[in-house]
Amino acid sequence: MMNHIDVSSVLRQALACDLYSNLVTRSTGAAVRDQIELLLSASRDRALTVIDFSQVSMIDFSCADEVVAKLLMRYAADDPPPPQEAYFLFRGVTEHHRDAIETVLERHGLALALEEEHGVSLLGVVTDTERSVWDAVYRIGPADAGEVTRAIAADPSDTLDALVTLCRRRLVMRVDGQYAAVGGARG
Amino acid sequence: MTNVITVPPSLDDQSFEQVLEQVAPLPADAKILVDARHARWASPYGLTALLTLAQTRAERPTLAVPEHEDTASYWARAAFFHHAAALYDLHGSFPKRTVTGESNVLLEITPITKSEDVHNVVGRVQERAQAIIRNELKLESRAIMGFAMTLSEVCQNIIEHAGQGGWVAVQTYRWVKRLGRRVVVIAVCDAGLGFRRSLESAPGHLPTSRWDDAAALEEAVIRGVSRFRERGRGQGLAGARNYVSRWNGKLSVRSGTARISIIPSWDDDVPLAEGLAPFPGAQVQVIIPEAVAEGAER
Numbered sequence: 001m002m003n004h005i006d007v008s009s010v011l012r013q014a015l016a017c018d019l020y021s022n023l024v025t026r027s028t029g030a031a032v033r034d035q036i037e038l039l040l041s042a043s044r045d046r047a048l049t050v051i052d053f054s055q056v057s058m059i060d061f062s063c064a065d066e067v068v069a070k071l072l073m074r075y076a077a078d079d080p081p082p083p084q085e086a087y088f089l090f091r092g093v094t095e096h097h098r099d100a101i102e103t104v105l106e107r108h109g110l111a112l113a114l115e116e117e118h119g120v121s122l123l124g125v126v127t128d129t130e131r132s133v134w135d136a137v138y139r140i141g142p143a144d145a146g147e148v149t150r151a152i153a154a155d156p157s158d159t160l161d162a163l164v165t166l167c168r169r170r171l172v173m174r175v176d177g178q179y180a181a182v183g184g185a186r187g
Numbered sequence: 188m189t190n191v192i193t194v195p196p197s198l199d200d201q202s203f204e205q206v207l208e209q210v211a212p213l214p215a216d217a218k219i220l221v222d223a224r225h226a227r228w229a230s231p232y233g234l235t236a237l238l239t240l241a242q243t244r245a246e247r248p249t250l251a252v253p254e255h256e257d258t259a260s261y262w263a264r265a266a267f268f269h270h271a272a273a274l275y276d277l278h279g280s281f282p283k284r285t286v287t288g289e290s291n292v293l294l295e296i297t298p299i300t301k302s303e304d305v306h307n308v309v310g311r312v313q314e315r316a317q318a319i320i321r322n323e324l325k326l327e328s329r330a331i332m333g334f335a336m337t338l339s340e341v342c343q344n345i346i347e348h349a350g351q352g353g354w355v356a357v358q359t360y361r362w363v364k365r366l367g368r369r370v371v372v373i374a375v376c377d378a379g380l381g382f383r384r385s386l387e388s389a390p391g392h393l394p395t396s397r398w399d400d401a402a403a404l405e406e407a408v409i410r411g412v413s414r415f416r417e418r419g420r421g422q423g424l425a426g427a428r429n430y431v432s433r434w435n436g437k438l439s440v441r442s443g444t445a446r447i448s449i450i451p452s453w454d455d456d457v458p459l460a461e462g463l464a465p466f467p468g469a470q471v472q473v474i475i476p477e478a479v480a481e482g483a484e485r
Contacts, residue, residue: 060339
C-alpha cells in the first residue's frame, strides 16, 4: 500500500492557516509530524509513504528535526516498537530544504530514501557497505542476499549484515524472502 | 534624581556597551533619562537593544529622541518610536511612523512573543531578502534560504529560552566605515533569562568549576548544548554559526556579562569578551557581507 502526504497541505491543516508555506519553528514541526502520524495510523500494517516537500518553500533546522528526524526515529526504533511497519520515500526536496534536512540526519545518524529527477538515492549517514548494498538492491530490483552479494562482489556476511541493518533502518524492505529498496521496483 | 545615560552618536553592538556601562551601577528602580539627542546613526542592534534596555528597568525610563531630523526620521521608519512609546516617556519631536517602502529596512522592529510571529517575520523578509542577497550581496541562491533559516532560528531562541518576548529587526546598508561593502544585518534582542540561567534550568545540570556567562555561551553557541536534553535540540544556533561561516559573515551573541563571536577575516573583534557590564537576556547579531572577488578581501 502506498500513501502520499503533501507536507504543505499538512502544514496548512496543522496551523489552520493558508498563509504559511514555510516549515519553521519547532512547535509547527511537531504539529505537522502529529498530523503525518495520524494519517499513517489509518494505513495497514506495512505501508510505503511518499513525504512530498514539493510545495514547501523552506524548512528550518528545528522543524526538520521534528518533521524528518523524529518521524524516521519513531518508525525505525526497536524500543518502543513502532506502531506499524512504515517506510518513507522523500520527494520534492530541493536545495531550499537540503541543508536543514542533511544537518538533522547527520546529528542523529539517520538516512532516508530521496526521489529526485534521475532516480532514488540515500541521503544522510550510511556506511560505504550499506550504500553499495542499497545501490545494488535498487539497481537489480527485489533480490535475495546471494544475488546482491554477487552483484557487488562482496563478502556474503558483510552483505547480509548490511541488508539487516538497512531493513532495520527502513531503507530496504523484505518481501517474500527478497530484499527491495525503498523507492525501487516493489519497494 | 534622574540619571542621564548618554547614547553615543553612532550606536551599534560595540558602542551600546557604553550605554550599559553607564546603567550598570544604577539600581533597577533608579530613574534614568536615555539621552539620544546627539545620536546620528543606529544599527538594528542599537535600536532593538534600546527597547530591551527599557524592559529591564523597574522605573519607566525617559528617552530624549534624536535632534537630527534624518536620524529621527530613520528611527521612525524602523518603527522604533512606535514601540518605544510603550516603554519610554519620549521627550522631543519625532515623525510619525511612515511606510515608505524604503529598501534599507528589510524588517522594521518587530516583537517576537510566539511561534506565529516567527512565521510572519520569515514570510515578510523572504521575498525582499531574496532580491537583496542575490542582486546586492551577490551571493548564491543557497544563501537566501540559509538567511531565512538563520532568521527563524535566532527568533525561536527568544520563544524557547527567553521566558518573555523580544525584538527582531533586519536591515541592509553599505557599511562604509568598517567594510566599504554592503551588508545585511539581523538583530534579535530580549531581556529574558539569558543563556546561563536557561542552561542552569536543564534537568540534572551540574555547573563546572568555571561556570559563568562566558561558559554558558560557549556551551550553547559552540557546542550546541540546550536546556532540553533531547539530542536534536541546540541545532538552531549551530546552524546559524555554520551559515555565517559559510558566507564569511559574523555572528555575535551577548548574554549577561559576556559576548561570544564567530569572527570573519574582515573583522578584528575578540572571540570571547568577558567582564562586560551586566545586561539581562540575550542579544544576537548576524552580519552577512556582500561577496567580493577572491583575493580582494581586506
